[in-house]
Amino acid sequence: xxxxxxxxxxxxxxxxxxxxxxxxxxxxxxxxxxxxxxxxxxxxxxxxxxxxxxxxxxxxxxxxxxxxxxxxxxxxxxxxxxxxxxxxxxxxxxxxxxxxxxxxxxxxxxxxxxxxxxxxxxxxxxxxxxxxxxxxxxxxxxxxxxxxxxxxxxxxxxxxxxxxxxxxxxxxxxxxxxxxxxxxxxxxxxxxxxxxxxxxxxxxxxxxxxxxxxxxxxxxxxxxxxxxxxxxxxxxxxxxxxxxxxxxxxxxxxxxxxxxxxxxxxxxxxxxxxxxxxxxxxxxxxxxxxxxxxxxxxxxxxxxxxxxxxxxxxxxxxxxxxxxxxxxxxxxxxxxxxxxxxxxxxxxxxxxxxxxxxxxxxxxxxxxxx
Numbered sequence: 001x002x003x004x005x006x007x008x009x010x011x012x013x014x015x016x017x018x019x020x021x022x023x024x025x026x027x028x029x030x031x032x033x034x035x036x037x038x039x040x041x042x043x044x045x046x047x048x049x050x051x052x053x054x055x056x057x058x059x060x061x062x063x064x065x066x067x068x069x070x071x072x073x074x075x076x077x078x079x080x081x082x083x084x085x086x087x088x089x090x091x092x093x094x095x096x097x098x099x100x101x102x103x104x105x106x107x108x109x110x111x112x113x114x115x116x117x118x119x120x121x122x123x124x125x126x127x128x129x130x131x132x133x134x135x136x137x138x139x140x141x142x143x144x145x146x147x148x149x150x151x152x153x154x155x156x157x158x159x160x161x162x163x164x165x166x167x168x169x170x171x172x173x174x175x176x177x178x179x180x181x182x183x184x185x186x187x188x189x190x191x192x193x194x195x196x197x198x199x200x201x202x203x204x205x206x207x208x209x210x211x212x213x214x215x216x217x218x219x220x221x222x223x224x225x226x227x228x229x230x231x232x233x234x235x236x237x238x239x240x241x242x243x244x245x246x247x248x249x250x251x252x253x254x255x256x257x258x259x260x261x262x263x264x265x266x267x268x269x270x271x272x273x274x275x276x277x278x279x280x281x282x283x284x285x286x287x288x289x290x291x292x293x294x295x296x297x298x299x300x301x302x303x304x305x306x307x308x309x310x311x312x313x314x315x316x317x318x319x320x321x322x323x324x325x326x327x328x329x330x331x332x333x334x335x336x337x338x339x340x341x342x343x344x345x346x347x348x349x350x351x352x353x354x355x356x357x358x359x360x361x362x363x364x365x366x367x368x369x370x
Contacts, residue, residue, distance in 0.1 A: 001032050001033065001034050001101075001105065002032060003063065003064050004031050006031070006053050006057065006062075007028070007029045008027070008049060008050045009368050010050075010368065011335075011367050012367055012368070013025075025041065025325075025326060026041070026042040026049065027039060027041055027300075027359070027364065028093040028097055029097065029359070030097040030101065032101060034105075036066075036104045036105060037359070038066060038097030038099070038100035038354070039100055040092070040094070040096035040097040040269075040304070041093065041297070041300050041301045042269075044089050052086060053094075056082075056084070057086065060075065061094070066097075066101040067102055067105060069098035069102060070275050073091065073273060073276070076095075077091045077272055088247040088248070088269070091272050091273060092268065092269035092271070093273075095275050095276075096269070096304045097300075099304065099354070099355075100355045101354065103353050103354030103355065107353050108353060110304065114278070116311060117349065118312065122306055122309065122318070122319050122349070123346050124151065124319050124346065124347055125155055125190070125318040125320060125321065126143070126146030126149075126321060126322075127154075127155045127157060127320050127321060127322040128143065128322065128324065129157030129192070129194075129322070129324060130157070130159050131172065131175050132159055132168070135171075137178070139156055139178070139179060140179050140182055143182070144182070147187075149344075150345045151321075151345035153187065153188045153345070154187065154188065155189070155192055155218070155320070156191060157218075158193055160195065160197075161196060162195040162221075162222035162224075164196055165196060165197065165222075166197055169201050169204075169205055172191075172193070173209075176209060176212070177212060180212045180214075189213070189215060190215040190218060191209055191214055191216075194218075194219055195221060196219075199221065199225075199228045202217075203231070203232055203235045206232065206235070206236040207235075209238065210236065210237055216238065216263055217240050217241070218241045220242075221242075223245045226258035227258060229255075229258075229259035230259050230260050233262065239263050241263030241264070241290075242255070242261045242263075243255060243294070244294035246270070246280075248271065248272065248276060252264065252280045252283055256287050256289065262290060264280065264283075264290070264292075265291075265293060265294045267294040267295055268295050274308060277304075277308055278308060284312075285312065290314070290317060291317075293305045295319075297322065297323075297325060298326060298332045298341070299332065300355050302321075303355040306347060307349060307355065307356075321347075329341050334360075335360055335363045336357050336358065337357075337360050338356070
């Protein structure tokens with residue numbers, strides 16, 4: 001089998017898509033000479049990814065065997081062919097699409113190829129963000145929406161980023177307290193600072209969160225401050241998580257050895273695809289770390305993340321889910337023949353080959369940017 005083409009289709013925004021989604025959603029398809037097509041969803045800026053794929057990557061991988069995703073990953077990410085290392089957010093979709101082809105060629109779901117699913121029904125947590133521009137009541141309304149839809153685990157995000165350090169921790173805490181007081185005691189609530197705190201503020205906030213009850217405290221510090229992260233982890237009793245921005249298993253190795261977070265949160269595209277995601281999962285198992293992947297949106301990338309997550313024996317926490325940057329799952333899923341839609345806060349992995357998703361090409365053309 002040989003790769004014959006790589007295509008990128010940018011999608012129009014859904015009517016209620018949040019303003020914070022600055023970059024367009026787009027579908028990457030890897031086509032083969034045997035009629036099998038692998039799919040993935042791009043991340044970041046569609047124009048940048050399209051330029052990389054069409055100008056540099058497509059000429060390199062056309063003619064290669066998609067059933068050897070690790071070899072393709074090494075050619076793209078490690079530069080073993082052109083002496084050029086491509087960004088992980090560009091390599092990731094190619095890798096996921098190749099793994100999809102592997103599953104389709106074998107006529108097996110990915111979770112079977114990856115060693116077998118421990119569970120195929122995976123609970124999700126409802127993730128809502130942009131807390132920096134919301135008041136407590138506005139965030140609570142969004143949490144209540146998730147609760148009404150059957151979700152029984154939640155995370156609120158501030159989306160501060162590391163250039164707005166310690167901007168408004170008092171309001172952050174007020175938002176958390178309002179949501180925590182409304183939710184039943186047995187429903188987990190987590191808090192994501194999105195890299196927005198200094199070490200002393202993170203420790204102070206974490207201790208206040210602990211008094212109310214917190215499931216996990218995510219990205220308290222900028223991702224580059226690994227020594228500071230260890231200070232926060234050592235000072236708090238609650239679980240501290242990070243890792244969605246890490247771009248390799250080597251970075252996760254350093255994260256574990258220096259920062260020592262309780263929970264690792266790799267993103268299947270940012271880390272460079274399933275090939276590298278699996279290495280991170282093995283690191284987590286070896287170091288006895290909890291996994292909670294960051295791939296919250298409906299589509300091929302979330303499907304890839306869920307397939308891999310389902311195979312890890314100690315992966316017992318819910319997987320992230322959000323519609324903020326895509327629009328309603330039912331609308332986004334309209335471009336697939338049989339979309340993976342959560343029901344009652346749970347997603348059920350199909351036993352269809354590969355990711356379990358097939359593009360409805362007519363629907364994709366209707367959804368595409370002109």
